[in-house]
Amino acid sequence: MTSNSHVPARRLRVFDSTLRDGEQAPGNAMNPEQKLELALAIEATGVDTIESGFPSSSPSDFEATKLIAQALTTAKVATLNRAVREDIELAAEAGGIDHQVQIMATGSDVHLEHKRGLTRVEGLKEIIDSIKFARELGFTDITLGIEDASRGSDDMLRPLIEAGVEEGARTVALADTTGCLIPAEFGAQVARVRSWIPDDVILSTHCHQDLGLSLANALAGVEAGADEVQATLAGIGERAGNTPLEELAAVLLYKGEQLGMTSRLNTEKLYDAYLILSRIIGMSTPRNKAVFGDNAFATQAGIHQAGMLRNPVTYEYVEPHLFGRERGILIGRHSGRNVIRNMFDQMGLGVERELLDEIYDTYIAGRKDGTCIELGELREIITGRLRRAAEPVADQAELAVAAR
Template sequence: MPGVETRDPNRVIVFDTTLRDGEQAPGFSMNAETKVAMAGALRDLGVDVIEAGFAAASPGDAEAVRRVAGEVEGPVFCSLSRASEEDIRTAYGALQSTPKRRLHIFLSTSPIHRAAKLNLSAGEVLETAVRAVSFARTLFDDVEFSAEDAIRTEPDFLGDVMEAVADAGATTLNIPDTVGYSTPAEIGQVFAEIKRRVTPRHPDVVISAHCHNDLGMAVANTLSAVANGARQIEVAINGIGERAGNCALEEVVMALRTRADLYGVHTGVDTTKLVSISRLLSRLTDSPVVRNKAIVGMNAFAHEAGIHQHGMLADARTYEIMRPEDVGFRGTRLVLGKHSGRHAIAQRAESLGYRLTANTLGHVFAHFKKRADEIGEIDDSELLAIIQAVAADEGGRRVLAS
């Protein structure tokens, strides 16, 4: 059987391209060893398809695809390929060690790409796509076709191409927003139209979304595609990829999970491993994760503002729409700084063994604010020093927790 075996219409296939589209971006290059390490972590995360590389790009990339497919078991392994027999044969050779293999053919379809990049007419592009998919099906049961720059392609021609490659045997149809140009409303209409045209004759074909983040809408556009029939999402850990990156796996998966009431779909991802795989990629590529990164950033479940901390101490649901443990954090972090209020300071002091009287808390709070203005975040050792200094000023009186 080709591809990912699922008959659940509400199951979204997660196609991870961290090792291909992500790795080819400046600053994220990986060798075969790091690709194997990441592939193992992606397998443990529960992704369905791993795009291991672009075998025809270089001998090193072909070797990395061979090693990943040969040393990691579980997911479907995929290689990118141009619409040429030579590329297709190279990809087949790199993936021979795994029985679960996919070929991912791409060919530009937009007017600007046809003229400036391919120097082909629309008819020639369609013929090339059909010829490539037909040949690929002599070697692969599972063939994905991507219409590069699909969003800037004439809608009728895009539909013609997708129908033709489905007729030729493509099992997955990818509609990529290659340059991050689309908007949620627009891309939703594109996916709805392709689904309307293709699925009556090919009900088992999977329609896929691959969105770039040039305008900051990759996740939103991917969610719109899912709402309009996409059942595969192409993503990367930490959103790495060409230019501004790809749709971030951790963000779209948690959006689908958190708003299951809205989207009504699910994935096979073990979300408790999201933080650990994010940190692994950061270490392997020496690329830090920014503090305010959604889902996996250091500040994603951290609170400093006094009003927020008061709410969190009363009920975490006041300011957190997900549990930190669900993505791999140990818990919420209440950061003590100049924006913190008395409730958070009293709670942290008690956790350190000091139950402060109202009068003592007032003095500690005043000293705390002054010190926070000087150094920013107040850690436990700084807070203890403040409490002890106040206690000494009060004649050595210190109220310990019972």
């Protein structure tokens, strides 16, 4: 592992888009009160910015922005807006001029031609006008958010970015909107953009999961000079989703020194926020999801359990308690006898081979349907079996006393 201890750590800014990009995906709709509840839980995780929504898209997003802007105390509110004066006016009305107003630019010829029906010149003009208008309203925290930047050519992006910064954008957000890049490609693009803008302008990443590379691309962007990552809880978002906030947090916790990065994230609060999100949108938890998955900190395989029972470090790199989770030793047909021996030891019992084999054959080996029991259930099984075994002895003793 390469050490970066001699390099001063940069603080990575974390921007949460759960309430906007996450919420706009099918099945994820939230009302303003629900957004407020979740925003407060997300704020407790230590993110720097929370995107409340797209105020001009619906009265619900407008109301949610008002509620959240009034309630947050440690995180900044952000809104997404088209490069249209009416959108920016509505954003100011909903969130005030102290929030971060993101103005969306069209970053590729594909989108200009097939989505917008605009020329490059027209796309540039609307950005210049919109940022200028935002400054006239009093906004000072302005983001130039470039949609489909990953498919934009340098000769299109550079004039757009330089004009936006010159007009007053203090953040440039590059979106891999279709999730089409691999880390080397996205990192190279971030490095080029970083060379075009002043050091005091924040460079942000917004990566999608279509190729399963959203986190890898975001990290490549950070290593190439990005200052901020936009992410969502559980990675929810359009199509396959976005950079998962909890996975980013895990990487920063365990690899932050290697990356030369720190953050304000409080990893122990992430699962609480996730549970609120799941309740609000009715989202089920996958078994194999990193950090939040049902099996993320659980094991059934006997070979793994043998090591885990001696010392969890054998198979546990990410520590559950640091993410508000608990370790699970689940007992099923792949578990073997060691876990029963270990339970005997914990209970202060000598290993009775006959009893051990009986419990294994009856309660574990026969679980062909793949179901498992937990350690607590195994303890109850052993206790119950020992109690039943002792009952005839007790009965005989009582008869002997009665006979006297």
